[in-house]
Structure formats: C-alpha cells, structure tokens
Amino acid sequence: AATLSVGGIAYPITVAQGATVIDAMRSLAASSAFTFTGREYPGLGFFVDSINGEENAGGRYWILYVNGVSATAGAGATEVHAGDTVEWKYEKNY
16 A cells, blocks of 8 residues: 655555556546546656646646655556555646
8 A cells, every 4th residue: 555645644555566656646536535636648658737726826836746846757657565555746847
C-alpha cells in the first residue's frame, strides 16, 4: 500500500506492480470522493488540470511530489511503489 496526499487529506492507495500515479488516481477516483481532470498530450503524457475541483489557475499549478521530492517525470510515467507517499501540492510555478 501507499498514500496519496492532496491538500492535507491522505488517501490510502493500493498499487499493482508497475502502476503509475495516474493509474492510482483513477483507481482512487472510482472508489472514493476523490476527483481529478486532465488530458493526455501526445509525446508528453498526462497533465493534471484539477484535483477535487481546484483548477490550475492564476499561476498556480498542481505539482507532483513523491516521498517529499518533486517528481522528475509526469504522473503518467511515475511509478508508485509500496510505502511511497505521493503528494500533489498546489503551488506557484516559477
């Protein structure tokens, strides 16, 4: 198991071998009140536009962190492993 954290709410997630952050988010959205939107960009991957109704706006964006470190790959390419803490932070983009 792993944890997905958004806005101070921690959601326990179960991840299969090789599952990505987006896979885990889709699974969570199917079984809880968690919601997100986004779209797939060819060659770039899946970009999250909103989480739980909070949209990217005003220079603030959802930034993905894994185990406290800003992710180096997108949510569709970042794998989640047992024990990981996956966190989305709504931050100003510099």
